[in-house]
Amino acid sequence: MLAALIWDVDGTLAETERDGHRVAFNESFESFGLPWRWDVARYTELLRITGGRERLLHDLAMQPAAPTDTDERARLAAALHTEKNRRYAQIARRGAIPLRPGVLRLMREATTAGVRLAIASTTSRSNLEALFELQFGAGWREHFATVVCGEDAPLRKPDPQVYRRCLEGLDLDPEDTLAIEDSPNGLAAATAAGVPVLVTRSLAFASHPFDGALAVCDDLDHPAAPSPRLCGTSPARVDLAQLREWHAAWWRQRAAA
Template structure:
């Protein structure tokens, strides 16, 4: 392994349930819409990648959503922009901590000189809000590439974001480990993905167990071998 590629939402932090969902509901309320996404509904909507796409998917099921496609897209864009503002406020207020072990793994990788990149389909403003709050204003210097929704418009599981991150790292897919909470990207030989990040620690050495001595063959087995040898001699 020569590099790490990080997803953001759900991997670096539990941003979906405690961040984006709440921000969407605040955006609905701000525009006077009677829509609310509870945890169950939002869990279903997570099957759709991308916040704006998620809004459009949900609106297709609502009789009180605009019927005109252009008006629906305009409303989705307005809601999404407002949601991003509310999300940044939630992060700034300390409402979204990093997942346990993430800060330690980031620091461990930096000290080991392991190059890292970010590959996400969330907006750059959301990434800047989260990592700026937890890693400081110079957070981007710790990553060889930061690929966001604006850079890779084809949403996951399309591998576009990962391929751009690999290009920024200058390594092949087999040389990078991707930490991701979503389904694997499409395409052969893409970076391996794990559901949750774990610290990179060397395996513990174990003393080799003493080898058991082979037991002598049972008498019946030895006799059978002698009879077979005698038979071969008679045939010769």
């Protein structure tokens, strides 16, 4: 039985990567007097690496103007990342990063039906709070049964640590949950924890096939294609009733395999 929806944040709830983190990184580079700027194409490439600081270190290793000493480069990355988080919070709090289509609708449907909401994200708690305080209000925490952030699960996706800790917080088995993700690393992390995944492709992964997902859509208000193994139809939009149907069919097939 579907008892909880587990949501990723960056790219899933909102296009935070393109419209928030990338912009904040570029502002930070400029404030430090550095010549680097990440356009959408370059940042999309970097999104293959999970985690802002990890992404930054990867890029700095290829920048001729970056420090060659490993420790010095790490200190620069840490300082840039701290400044990026500060600027990201400013961007989020001024409403520049709206929720993606259908997110609030599906959350409300789930809450009304008694299906709990949870967060499994490796973004920092400060980044999450900046976005959630504006979108869900000061009492945002009461809407979620458990919230797992980067500080709680330091191993980045595709490692399943964040999902395993989320399941512990919910006190549920994977069979009772369904994850909503936008990226290949997110899909891999949830799948490794035994949680089936609905993918709502973010702009960064618009053409990725997402083999192994329960269903794939461009956003929750557009048609979704279920896994070929489910042999279902493509609904006009993703609602809770459809998720329950797919979820039940997914586990029936697993039991029969």
